[in-house]
Amino acid sequence: MAREEAGVGDGSAAGAGGGDGVVARLEGVRRLHRRGASEVRALDGVDLEVRRGEWLAVTGPSGSGKSTLLHVLGLLDRPTEGRYLLEGRDTAALDDAAASRLRGRSIGFVFQDFHLLPEETALRNVMLPLLYAGARGARERAMEALRSVGLEGRVEHRPGELSGGEQQRVAIARALVKEPVLVLADEPTGNLDSATGARVLDLLAALHARGITLVVVTHEPEVAARAGRRVEVRDGRIAAATGGGGAARR
Amino acid sequence: MTAGALAGLALRSLRRRALRSALTALTAAVAVATVFATRGLLRGSEVALERDLHRLGTRTVQAVDGAGFVPGSGGARDPLGPADAAAVREGVRASGLGAEVVEARVRLGVASGPRPGGRPLPVPLVETVPAYGRTFDAEVLSGRFLEEGDLAPGAEPVCVLDAETARELGVAAAGAEVAVREAGGERRLRVAGILADPFSLRVSTFAPDLSAAARRSVHQLLVFRNLYLPRRPAAEGEPPGSLMIFAVARERGDAEALHGVLAGAVRAKERGVLVWSRGTWVRNIVETAGEQVQIANIIWAIVLLVALVMIATVTLVGVRERTAEVAVRRSEGATRRQVTLQLLLEGGMLAGAGGLLGLPLGWAAADRLSTLLTWAPFLDLREGVAAVGLGVAVGILAAALPARRAAGWEVVEGLRRGA
Numbered sequence: 001m002a003r004e005e006a007g008v009g010d011g012s013a014a015g016a017g018g019g020d021g022v023v024a025r026l027e028g029v030r031r032l033h034r035r036g037a038s039e040v041r042a043l044d045g046v047d048l049e050v051r052r053g054e055w056l057a058v059t060g061p062s063g064s065g066k067s068t069l070l071h072v073l074g075l076l077d078r079p080t081e082g083r084y085l086l087e088g089r090d091t092a093a094l095d096d097a098a099a100s101r102l103r104g105r106s107i108g109f110v111f112q113d114f115h116l117l118p119e120e121t122a123l124r125n126v127m128l129p130l131l132y133a134g135a136r137g138a139r140e141r142a143m144e145a146l147r148s149v150g151l152e153g154r155v156e157h158r159p160g161e162l163s164g165g166e167q168q169r170v171a172i173a174r175a176l177v178k179e180p181v182l183v184l185a186d187e188p189t190g191n192l193d194s195a196t197g198a199r200v201l202d203l204l205a206a207l208h209a210r211g212i213t214l215v216v217v218t219h220e221p222e223v224a225a226r227a228g229r230r231v232e233v234r235d236g237r238i239a240a241a242t243g244g245g246g247a248a249r250r
Numbered sequence: 251m252t253a254g255a256l257a258g259l260a261l262r263s264l265r266r267r268a269l270r271s272a273l274t275a276l277t278a279a280v281a282v283a284t285v286f287a288t289r290g291l292l293r294g295s296e297v298a299l300e301r302d303l304h305r306l307g308t309r310t311v312q313a314v315d316g317a318g319f320v321p322g323s324g325g326a327r328d329p330l331g332p333a334d335a336a337a338v339r340e341g342v343r344a345s346g347l348g349a350e351v352v353e354a355r356v357r358l359g360v361a362s363g364p365r366p367g368g369r370p371l372p373v374p375l376v377e378t379v380p381a382y383g384r385t386f387d388a389e390v391l392s393g394r395f396l397e398e399g400d401l402a403p404g405a406e407p408v409c410v411l412d413a414e415t416a417r418e419l420g421v422a423a424a425g426a427e428v429a430v431r432e433a434g435g436e437r438r439l440r441v442a443g444i445l446a447d448p449f450s451l452r453v454s455t456f457a458p459d460l461s462a463a464a465r466r467s468v469h470q471l472l473v474f475r476n477l478y479l480p481r482r483p484a485a486e487g488e489p490p491g492s493l494m495i496f497a498v499a500r501e502r503g504d505a506e507a508l509h510g511v512l513a514g515a516v517r518a519k520e521r522g523v524l525v526w527s528r529g530t531w532v533r534n535i536v537e538t539a540g541e542q543v544q545i546a547n548i549i550w551a552i553v554l555l556v557a558l559v560m561i562a563t564v565t566l567v568g569v570r571e572r573t574a575e576v577a578v579r580r581s582e583g584a585t586r587r588q589v590t591l592q593l594l595l596e597g598g599m600l601a602g603a604g605g606l607l608g609l610p611l612g613w614a615a616a617d618r619l620s621t622l623l624t625w626a627p628f629l630d631l632r633e634g635v636a637a638v639g640l641g642v643a644v645g646i647l648a649a650a651l652p653a654r655r656a657a658g659w660e661v662v663e664g665l666r667r668g669a
Contacts (some may be wrong), residue, residue: 071552071661072490074581076662077660077661077662097585097586097587100585101583101588103583104582104583104584109581109582115577115578115581116578118266119262119265120262128579128582129582131252132251132584132588133251133582133583134252178583208521214659227633233599
């Protein structure tokens with residue numbers, strides 16, 4: 001099977017930035033899972049570049065490997081084969097602690113289920129990555145992030161006291177507060193009604209307009225349509241790439 | 251990440267699981283209370299024992315010729331006599347130790363008290379001088395001990411009774427009359443005083459404690475069931491009895507040197523005279539009794555072990571429910587070490603809080619139990635701090651395995667489970 005590569009997109013709002021302008025590069029990435037005697041190829045030779053400031057949508061059917069792709073990009077999972085370079089740095093050389101620190105500093109996550117800590121207030125949830133990174137001024141920065149998503153009036157509320165849309169905005173604030181080089185969103189509107197989902201998408205679009213690099217995994221065509229570039233994952237491979245001048249290359 | 255931030259995260263996690271946290275802390279509290287109470291009661295027993303034993307005269311060294319009063323001594327080949335007392339005095343003077351030398355002559359007699367129909371009581375008659383009262387820490391329950399005036403020719407014939415002797419003769423207070431019969435005939439004596447038993451633990455009937463071993467030894471060597479008489483020249487036909495020579499050192503530390511002086515003066519080894527230091531004897535008893543402390547140590551070690559297993563089980567179950575939370579923390583940059591530290595800190599905090607609660611519980615338990623015993627608990631704050639420290643260590647140890655497991659989880663798997 002030939003390797004597929006999703007080409008460089010130009011859907012960037014902020015341009016390519018420094019160096020070659022590539023934030024994340026996957027080279028021949030395979031991710032195999034063992035399930036008993038059988039082996040599942042969640043990713044099967046993926047080449048992908050994510051350029052600084054672009055909004056990339058990853059689509060594909062359930063079980064296609066798009067979430068695994070997101071996890072690899074987010075250093076939550078490691079390739080079984082191939083290379084993953086984050087800002088030009090080969091992540092294979094990172095031990096677990098270094099990967100955690102890099103993840104905490106450089107990558108923001110927005111999950112479908114929000115994944116907020118229920119015992120912590122909105123403010124403390126947003127402060128969390130800064131606390132783990134030992135960053136100064138965590139409280140002020142978290143307040144600013146919450147203000148940027150319009151939740152300055154809900155900072156002392158716990159997730160259980162917030163609506164789904166508000167919780168997702170807290171999650172976005174948590175992703176932004178670390179000033180990440182890459183924000184990864186896994187079905188960010190999947191648990192929201194359409195109106196709330198649209199507002200969350202508007203918020204993501206606003207962030208992208210400020211130069212944030214976004215990778216959004218989604219089932220929903222209208223979400224994918226907001227992205228500058230789209231790649232479709234099937235059977236662990238990049239099956240197609242559209243938008244931003246990028247195209248799947250065989 | 252700062253320690254304060256980590257502690258804040260741990261504290262809020264604990265508050266979220268308030269009931270489980272409370273039960274875990276309660277387990278730690280019970281463990282710490284048991285340790286504190288057990289140690290307090292045992293230490294109290296030790297203190298009471300040492301105090302009692304020291305009242306027996308740890309500064310006193312005595313020479314006896316073993317006429318049946320010291321089991322195992324077998325009796326000296328050449329009994330002690332007045333010349334030996336003089337030799338001891340001379341030896342003590344030459345040593346510069348400045349000890350006081352006291353003689354007592356002991357023989358067996360039969361005493362009868364005022365109790366109508368009371369049986370005659372075989373009793374050791376200790377014929378001595380007022381200074382004898384300083385060979386042990388005697389407390390007078392009623393009246394007084396022997397005085398110089400009692401030795402004067404023509405003085406009223408008096409005696410002093412040990413508390414147990416008085417009880418058996420039916421003498422309630424000084425002033426009563428007792429009759430003493432021995433080979434020289436019978437005399438009537440006014441009771442000048444009654445002495446308290448210097449070994450109070452002896453009267454304990456409920457003493458599952460380390461004083462039991464000591465009591466046996468004390469009963470064997472020091473039978474405080476005597477009748478004390480003023481020393482006077484032996485009457486015609488009166489049995490000479492057995493001479494005991496005591497030397498009371500000014501300082502407890504001089505007792506060992508004094509032992510050498512006495513042994514040399516009476517040529518103890520050649521004659522088979524027993525010279526023994528009550529201080530050394532007391533130390534040996536305390537050491538023997540101290541071995542029983544190990545039993546208590548085993549008890550609280552078991553309690554701590556049980557607490558450890560219980561807390562570990564609860565923590566393990568609790569941590570298994572936190573896979574998603576741990577995954578979220580990890581996805582937000584927490585290292586495995588930070589996750590481990592937080593869970594260990596949670597274990598330590600719970601056990602610490604439980605330990606602080608356990609101290610007053612332990613104090614109250616020891617205080618309550620002491621009403622069943624004959625001694626007060628000895629509750630030392632340092633022991634309390636050590637008990638809480640042990641509790642914290644148990645909490646941290648109990649959290650170690652769950653923390654290790656949680657830190658090892660795959661983040662992706664945790665996020666999936668959370669979903």
